[in-house]
Amino acid sequence: MKSASDNAGDLIDELQLVYNKARQxxxxxxxxxxxxxAAAV
Structure with missing residues (x-):
């Protein structure tokens, strides 16, 4: 069960990184x- 939790945590970290890069x-x-x-004005 700990392995599943660790994998879920890793997946969340990876998805947050992808989301943050897209947002940036x-x-x-x-x-x-x-x-x-502003430069055109």
Whole structure:
């Protein structure tokens, strides 16, 4: 049972990493669009 818990914990860690990278990419894109829009003004 401990092995299943450890595997679930590892999976959660991996999924959080994937989620955070996707979120960071989205935020970076939004910031780039805002900066690009401000530079055009």
């Amino acid at each position: 990419g989205s935020i970076t894109q939004e910031i780039s669009e805002i900066v690009g829009g």
